[in-house]
Amino acid sequence: xxxxxxxxxxxxxxxxxxxxxxxxxxxxxxxxxxxxxxxxxxxxxxxxxxxxxxxxxxxxxxxxxxxxxxxxxxxxxxxxxxxxxxxxxxxxxxxxxxxxxxxxxxxxxxxxxxxxxxxxxxxxxxxxxxxxxxxxxxxxxxxxxxxxxxxxxxxxxxxxxxxxxxxxxxxxxxxxxxxxxxxxxxxxxxxxxxxxxxxxxxxxxxxxxxxxxxxxxxxxxxxxxxxxxxxxxxxxxxxxxxxxxxxxxxxxxxxxxxxxxxxxxxxxxxxxxxxxxxxxxxxxxxxxxxxxxxxxxxxxxxxxxxxxxxxxxxxxxxxxxxxxxxxxxxxxxxxxxxxxxxxxxxxxxxxxxxxxxxxxxxxxxxxxxxxxxxxxxxxxxxxxxxxxxxxxxxxxxxxxxxxxxxxxxxxxxxxxxxxxxxxxxxxxxxxxxxxxxxxxxxxxxx
Ligand code: GUN
Ligand code: FE
Numbered sequence: 001x002x003x004x005x006x007x008x009x010x011x012x013x014x015x016x017x018x019x020x021x022x023x024x025x026x027x028x029x030x031x032x033x034x035x036x037x038x039x040x041x042x043x044x045x046x047x048x049x050x051x052x053x054x055x056x057x058x059x060x061x062x063x064x065x066x067x068x069x070x071x072x073x074x075x076x077x078x079x080x081x082x083x084x085x086x087x088x089x090x091x092x093x094x095x096x097x098x099x100x101x102x103x104x105x106x107x108x109x110x111x112x113x114x115x116x117x118x119x120x121x122x123x124x125x126x127x128x129x130x131x132x133x134x135x136x137x138x139x140x141x142x143x144x145x146x147x148x149x150x151x152x153x154x155x156x157x158x159x160x161x162x163x164x165x166x167x168x169x170x171x172x173x174x175x176x177x178x179x180x181x182x183x184x185x186x187x188x189x190x191x192x193x194x195x196x197x198x199x200x201x202x203x204x205x206x207x208x209x210x211x212x213x214x215x216x217x218x219x220x221x222x223x224x225x226x227x228x229x230x231x232x233x234x235x236x237x238x239x240x241x242x243x244x245x246x247x248x249x250x251x252x253x254x255x256x257x258x259x260x261x262x263x264x265x266x267x268x269x270x271x272x273x274x275x276x277x278x279x280x281x282x283x284x285x286x287x288x289x290x291x292x293x294x295x296x297x298x299x300x301x302x303x304x305x306x307x308x309x310x311x312x313x314x315x316x317x318x319x320x321x322x323x324x325x326x327x328x329x330x331x332x333x334x335x336x337x338x339x340x341x342x343x344x345x346x347x348x349x350x351x352x353x354x355x356x357x358x359x360x361x362x363x364x365x366x367x368x369x370x371x372x373x374x375x376x377x378x379x380x381x382x383x384x385x386x387x388x389x390x391x392x393x394x395x396x397x398x399x400x401x402x403x404x405x406x407x408x409x410x411x412x413x414x415x416x417x418x419x420x421x422x423x424x425x426x427x428x429x430x431x432x433x434x435x436x437x438x439x440x441x442x443x444x445x446x
């Protein structure tokens with residue numbers, strides 16, 4: 001009998017449960033039973049148990065009644081997706097402005113829309129819609145860039161908190177090489193970052209954490225980068241930025257920081273590259289830079305939808321995985337046009353295949369591996385692998401109930417299909433119409 005009140009069962013899911021324990025293996029548990037405690041944690045996960053065991057000895061051991069058992073039937077449970085890189089304000093533009101490379105795209109489309117977030121009414125509309133859209137897509141954890149505006153960034157945190165998503169939210173810092181209508185002074189950037197962390201911590205929601213967010217090296221002075229490194233260390237916060245996304249950007253960084261060895265070295269020099277760092281893109285890194293990532297234990301967010309759309313390049317996942325660098329997937333809304341991690345999974349496969357076209361020694365990524373990156377991989381990047389990513393007991397229950405037979409499902413299931421086939425069909429052909437419900441730390445949010 002479980003006596004711990006925190007572990008008192010609130011719900012038991014009964015049926016098919018799918019998750020990853022290792023990168024090359026999706027575990028499909030049939031006739032499983034998963035108990036969620038009132039604290040939102042996973043209390044037990046039983047593989048292949050008969051009905052009389054669930055309603056008999058297991059019910060007795062964990063003190064739950066028949067009415068607490070949710071029968072999944074033909075639906076199945078998978079972990080919530082983790083989006084390790086997204087720009088919440090850019091959701092306004094998602095699916096537009098797809099005709100320019102990075103630096104021109106920033107100037108023409110991105111900075112103008114982000115500057116509008118000084119108006120809270122505009123911010124509320126976009127932020128409400130992006131968080132709702134992310135949750136409908138089964139994204140239970142998201143690393144958001146907001147804008148330079150303190151008020152609007154706190155508003156995003158409040159909306160995320162109300163909706164119940166788990167998130168890292170950054171006030172963007174940029175004090176040079178930015179348009180006059182969208183730039184801060186160095187002092188403003190430092191002060192509002194400190195104030196942001198203070199205000200967010202006062203809200204006391206453990207699911208919503210601040211993250212230090214220099215936009216990228218070219219838009220930040222040495223002084224700002226140095227101070228952000230100090231704040232991150234003092235407060236123990238995560239750090240997110242962009243690195244080596246586009247060839248012109250890499251050359252630009254070289255010209256701005258001629259005394260430093262590489263783009264990676266810039267972040268390292270300012271104490272912004274450590275195990276709490278998430279760097280988006282990382283397409284054009286040298287082997288030496290990848291070694292530095294490995295040594296510093298910094299993570300990478302792979303954003304193939306964005307990289308194909310802006311024509312940035314194809315990141316070699318094998319090089320990253322071979323070095324044991326933490327790797328997750330990111331939508332990079334709106335460099336990426338889709339807010340769905342399922343789209344990112346598919347493009348990560350195409351990206352790897354595109355490398356294989358001209359390098360036969362490259363082993364293409366499998367969809368099982370991509371699913372791992374979208375769940376467990378992401379949990380490692382956000383330094384929460386002890387809490388989320390799969391359904392091991394003791395972790396928090398962040399999950400999606402998938403219905404392959406939903407009324408308007410975009411794919412069909414045939415009699416001969418195995419559970420493995422149906423899962424694969426969902427990964428390749430499914431979308432939010434198959435997402436029946438979503439849970440974050442045991443709370444139903446969709
Ligand atoms: N590099 C600097 N800012 C951005 C941004 O907003 N999106 C992308 N994709 N890359 C960037
Ligand atoms: Fe980005």
